[in-house]
Amino acid sequence: xxxxxxxxxxxxxxxQTLRKLLRHKSFLIGATLVxxxxxxxxxxxxxxxxxxxxxxxxxxxxxxxxxxxAGTDMFGRDVMTRVLYGARLSxxxxxxxxxxxxxFGGIIGLVAAQFRRLDSVLMRVMDALMAFPAILLAIGxxxxxxxxxxxxIIALSIAYMPRTARVVRATALVVRxxxxxxxxxxxxxxxxxxxxxxxxxxxxxxxxxxxTFVFAYAILAxxxxxFLGIGAxxxxxxxGNIIAEGRDYAVEAWWIMLFxxxxxxxxxxxxxxxxxxxxxxxxxxLQVEG
Amino acid sequence: xxxxxxxxLVRAVPVILxxxxxxxxxxxxxxxxxxxxxxGPDAPVEAVERIRAQLGLDRSIAEQLFxxxxxxxxxxxxxxxxxxxxxxxxxxERLPVTLSLSMIAMAIVxxxxxxxxxxxxxxxxxxxxxxxxxxxxxxxxxxSFWLAILSVILFSVVLxxxxxxxxxxxxxxxxxxxxxxxxxxxxxxxxxIGFLARTTRSAMLEVLGQDFVRTARSKGLTEWLAVMKHAxxxxxxxxxxxxxxxxxxxxxxxxxxxxVFALPGIGRLVVQGILVRDYPLVxxxxxxxxxxxxxxxxxxxxxxTVVDPRVRND
Numbered sequence: 001x002x003x004x005x006x007x008x009x010x011x012x013x014x015x016q017t018l019r020k021l022l023r024h025k026s027f028l029i030g031a032t033l034v035x036x037x038x039x040x041x042x043x044x045x046x047x048x049x050x051x052x053x054x055x056x057x058x059x060x061x062x063x064x065x066x067x068x069x070a071g072t073d074m075f076g077r078d079v080m081t082r083v084l085y086g087a088r089l090s091x092x093x094x095x096x097x098x099x100x101x102x103x104f105g106g107i108i109g110l111v112a113a114q115f116r117r118l119d120s121v122l123m124r125v126m127d128a129l130m131a132f133p134a135i136l137l138a139i140g141x142x143x144x145x146x147x148x149x150x151x152x153i154i155a156l157s158i159a160y161m162p163r164t165a166r167v168v169r170a171t172a173l174v175v176r177x178x179x180x181x182x183x184x185x186x187x188x189x190x191x192x193x194x195x196x197x198x199x200x201x202x203x204x205x206x207x208x209x210x211x212t213f214v215f216a217y218a219i220l221a222x223x224x225x226x227f228l229g230i231g232a233x234x235x236x237x238x239x240g241n242i243i244a245e246g247r248d249y250a251v252e253a254w255w256i257m258l259f260x261x262x263x264x265x266x267x268x269x270x271x272x273x274x275x276x277x278x279x280x281x282x283x284x285x286l287q288v289e290g
Numbered sequence: 291x292x293x294x295x296x297x298x299l300v301r302a303v304p305v306i307l308x309x310x311x312x313x314x315x316x317x318x319x320x321x322x323x324x325x326x327x328x329x330g331p332d333a334p335v336e337a338v339e340r341i342r343a344q345l346g347l348d349r350s351i352a353e354q355l356f357x358x359x360x361x362x363x364x365x366x367x368x369x370x371x372x373x374x375x376x377x378x379x380x381x382x383e384r385l386p387v388t389l390s391l392s393m394i395a396m397a398i399v400x401x402x403x404x405x406x407x408x409x410x411x412x413x414x415x416x417x418x419x420x421x422x423x424x425x426x427x428x429x430x431x432x433x434s435f436w437l438a439i440l441s442v443i444l445f446s447v448v449l450x451x452x453x454x455x456x457x458x459x460x461x462x463x464x465x466x467x468x469x470x471x472x473x474x475x476x477x478x479x480x481x482x483i484g485f486l487a488r489t490t491r492s493a494m495l496e497v498l499g500q501d502f503v504r505t506a507r508s509k510g511l512t513e514w515l516a517v518m519k520h521a522x523x524x525x526x527x528x529x530x531x532x533x534x535x536x537x538x539x540x541x542x543x544x545x546x547x548x549x550v551f552a553l554p555g556i557g558r559l560v561v562q563g564i565l566v567r568d569y570p571l572v573x574x575x576x577x578x579x580x581x582x583x584x585x586x587x588x589x590x591x592x593x594x595t596v597v598d599p600r601v602r603n604d
Contacts, residue, residue, distance in 0.1 A: 128308035131580040133542025140316055143564040223433050224546050243436055250439055251447050261436035269431035
């Protein structure tokens with residue numbers, strides 16, 4: 001890595017970052033995948049004219065064909081339509097979980113880094129939360145709140161918040177020792193101003209990278225929760241519950257569970273590739289973590 | 291050698307305590323009344339009240355918390371509401387399943403992951419290197435339960451090579467036991483091999499370029515000795531850290547995989563417990579998961595001092 005001799009103006013730095021990202025192969029592939037899936041999810045009512053929950057017993061178990069691109073399920077519902085509408089739910093949950101866990105995890109991380117006395121208490125609680133497997137924590141909270149998309153969002157946000165808090169805290173601890181933060185303090189800036197104006201902007205890179213990965217985890221975890229029956233309740237299509245419903249017919253009607261699984265894999269793959277690219281460009285020091 | 295171990299044990303105590311308190315609150319935020327669950331939907335109000343008093347649910351939350359912590363201190367984890375069995379015996383009954391599953395998976399992940407990682411670092415950009423990167427990427431992108439179902443269709447239904455579900459205890463023979471667990475274990479392992487290989491690769495890359503490896507080569511050691519004895523030993527710390535993370539991830543991942551393969555392990559126990567609101571059972575299992583994680587971390591700290599003498603002298 002080469003250090004630029006002088007800091008270019010902010011607007012130019014932004015363009016430079018974008019240019020670097022556009023040259024990054026895995027970022028491009030990831031962004032394309034995520035973009036296409038988002039478009040397909042938004043345009044679902046235009047791409048298909050069938051109701052995703054409409055049952056047509058005459059058309060049960062039709063294999064993929066020109067009329068039913070991904071076949072039909074045990075109730076004669078169009079699998080492709082259900083996968084497209086399921087994408088809306090998965091992406092919404094991914095986005096909401098990334099935002100909520102980023103917001104609260106970010107606040108906890110910043111507070112822990114700035115107010116050293118709170119640090120050990122906050123971090124012990126985060127450690128304890130991290131001691132439960134994330135999926136188990138989410139199952140527990142999800143079961144508490146009842147089968148609903150909102151409970152999945154709350155459950156996963158709590159489950160992934162500690163990891164985000166750790167990343168932000170680690171970056172903030174480095175940033176707060178930098179000369180310019182010390183200078184701001186010497187000029188009499190208060191804690192709030194230091195955190196918001198000086199520390200936070202420099203944590204945004206690693207936070208964004210972390211949140212892309214949280215997005216990918218959330219898509220996978222949502223599917224797992226719906227698969228266990230703790231997600232959006234049927235007949236609302238979600239990638240996880242389509243697989244759960246198709247499981248009993250996995251041998252005779254493999255298409256019911258094949259396509260939602262592919263959709264999950266492609267969406268998570270896209271977010272992961274995008275995150276890899278962001279990490280290389282925005283935050284070269286950050287290491288991969290489970 | 292002794293002090294760092296003691297230090298990490300002491301640091302683990304508050305975490306375990308917080309884990310216990312958190313477990314308690316997590317369960318007591320659950321809506322739904324376990325007394326009603328036990329008494330049945332048509333039970334008279336007095337019966338529900340009696341059961342509630344029996345369980346101590348009529349006391350305040352703070353009282354219940356201290357009673358529970360006190361019982362824990364005596365090794366009493368309570369009785370399951372549904373299974374008619376103490377939590378400890380329910381857990382002990384199912385522990386071998388989850389342990390067997392994680393151990394077989396670990397026995398696959400470690401050698402394969404390390405071998406792939408070292409090979410990928412040595413032959414940078416080779417097919418092994420690229421294949422491993424792809425595996426690592428798929429490991430964080432493909433849903434495990436979906437791959438598990440596909441695998442059952444192929445290996446159990448179509449080819450008929452392996453049982454599709456169920457557990458056979460080790461006491462009934464090594465091969466039946468392995469046959470029952472190998473499929474879920476490989477699925478679990480597949481998701482972690484990429485992570486370990488990637489960590490090993492980057493640790494090896496950092497070490498391979500260093501002077502002492504060049505010295506080892508130039509003094510005439512075989513390539514194998516130079517790479518494995520001189521380079522790999524010095525790359526062990528991040529590798530051991532990754533192994534600890536992977537062991538926790540495997541135990542967490544088994545929650546879902548046990549569900550798909552109908553394995554009667556801890557993961558299945560806790561999921562069923564959550565669904566029927568069996569407070570004491572879920573509390574006990576969550577506490578077990580939490581403590582396992584903390585203990586794994588202590589063991590990893592301990593392992594550091596074994597693999598790297600420099601840690602010992604700090």
